[in-house]
Amino acid sequence: MIKYLLFDLDGTITDSADGITNSVSYALGNLGISEEKSNLYRFVGPPLVDSFKEFYGFDEKKAEEGVRLYREYYAVKGIFENKVYPGITHLLKKCRDCGVITSRMSIPKVSNVSLLQTVFTYDGKAKTPKVTVKDSTGQVLPLGSTYMLSYPKNRKDVNQYAVSLTLTGGRYAGTKQLYFTVKPQATAFSKVKAGKKKMTLKWKKKSQISGYEVWYGTSKNMKKGVKKIVIKKAKKTSTVCKKLKSGKKYFVKIRTYKTVKQKNKSIKIVSKFSKVKPVKIK
Helix, strand or coil, rough: CCCCCCCCEEECCEEEEHHHHHHHHHHHHCCCCCCCCCHHHHCCCCCHHHHHHHHHHHCCHHHHHHHHHHHHHHCCCCHHCCCCCCHHHHHHHHHHHHCCCCCCCCCEEEEEECCCCEEECCCCCCCCCCCEECCCCCCCCCCCCCEEEECCCCCCCCCCEEEEECCCCCCCEEEEEEEEEEEEEEEEEEEEEECCEEEEEEECCCCCCCCCEEEEEEECCCCCCEEEEEEEECCCCCEEECCCCCCCCCEEEEEEEEEEEEEEEEEEEECCCCCCCCCCCC
């Protein structure tokens, strides 16, 4: 017969994530480092000295100072920033009746994990899309006590990025990669000029790109008979479409693109198209 049951405290009986992350934030702040809270949940669990060394490159002396500052906050405030998980109080009260089923707890499975936004346009700023995690009842699960997130360091340039989600807290387990894309800025025509069996096009130069795609044809909806010119130089801002039919109306649009490497493969990330411009050829 089992006489004693031993429970782990952090992540099983109580949710101590706020106290830990706030203590780490206090320590980093006093060391001149500002960090997003979503990146501090990785301190939950591993030894503090090791975490300061691994995540911020601290030497032994600086890591020990980080631990000292952490404990300075935790002893006064962090230790009280702790809450008992729902249902635990009832469970512990019934533990004296071990061997007899006095109640049952059903834990809904995680059924929905998603980014609130998966596509961004380049603006020179790092992107940190929010994540929603829901169980099978539609309940939103809290960050820190049930899952942790890890964002890539450089996530502002045009590229595709992965957010790593790890389920924690003793109730759930598993990992998932969530992907988002930073697209290049769109451009627009600054000049569309008709000539004899040709048209001259000029557009605004954009950064963070590999080049441009010019699409043109005689169909306004650009679905049939469309031709494409790929400009492989980002600095080039003009081109000439030749061998066009005199007296015919053409429609033209442009977009930017950037070629990036993902898992040793080249992929093309494109912007949205400009507005379609009509031009009647001479």
